[in-house]
Amino acid sequence: MPIGRGPANLPADLVIAVAAAARPLVMVWGRADGISQAQVSPPQLRALVAVGQHGSLNLSQLADELGVIPSSASRLCDRLVAAGLLDRRVSEQTRREVVLTLRREGQRLLDTVEHARRDALADVLGGMRLGGRKALLSGLEAFAEVAGQMAEQDQWTA
């Protein structure tokens, strides 16, 4: 068990309840990705998101982010470059690495997806009471803070 973690006397009921209650939010979140499928496949969208979040990545980093091997990531980039969504050029520092960045069209696609995601969330939030919205936001922020701390810790550990 990782240091400073573990099921710290958590009632099992709470975990089960959160897992059940979170499903609709996850489904609404994921639905927005669908509007990009006319232009790119789901793996291609994930690649664009990964590059967008980091600003730029090399091929191995992208493969790690996607949980695939570099070979697969390379082929994925072939198609994104061909589609004009991604830029792949040789690094000027170390000429055996490549630098992946979003092209304008790629960023535009991510913006479209993010906009659709907000619309989908707003659709539900609009039907909630003020108290529910406040609880949701503060609860998600508390979750995000702890999750972020753990991600940092993992980075140091690994």
Added chain:
Amino acid sequence: MPIGRGPANLPADLVIAVAAAARPLVMVWGRADGISQAQVSPPQLRALVAVGQHGSLNLSQLADELGVIPSSASRLCDRLVAAGLLDRRVSEQTRREVVLTLRREGQRLLDTVEHARRDALADVLGGMRLGGRKALLSGLEAFAEVAGQMAEQDQWTA
């Protein structure tokens, strides 16, 4: 705009904040799916989840649930049946339909994924304060209730 919905005077800031705060929860949720990848591909897992949630489905219903065409769903089922996770038999009522149900191994795989999901959530929940956990649960439940109502409404509309 659908009747009784729409961005009902929602501050744009709130929507943006929720969209940003929800991302870590969605990521933690999705991470659990990874443990199934030794046995099945992501699309295969989605198919098992869909069948598991409905108890049984015919091929067209499964295709609808997955957002693919029946042809693709048919091929997907070929492999799940071959893997011993899914049962496909001709309906006794209408002999041109098939009835898809989980086999014991398929249900066991879903249970494993659900368990991993709860572990991943518990890992973060354990690092949160009591107030944060309460807010998260009540907020998610409020979201889920509204999302559920909208899903019902859509079913009648469609």
Added chain:
DNA sequence: TATTGTTATACTCTATAACTATA
């Protein structure tokens, strides 16, 4: 004739293995 499902074909995603180029 309309509905349900399967099969043939082609393209994408992926891993394994073998390769080239750089450090």
Added chain:
DNA sequence: TATAGTTATAGAGTATAACAATA
């Protein structure tokens, strides 16, 4: 020699189109 990336090959996922079987 080790690292970064690409290419060849093969199996899985998908859509389009054509088909068979049932209602």
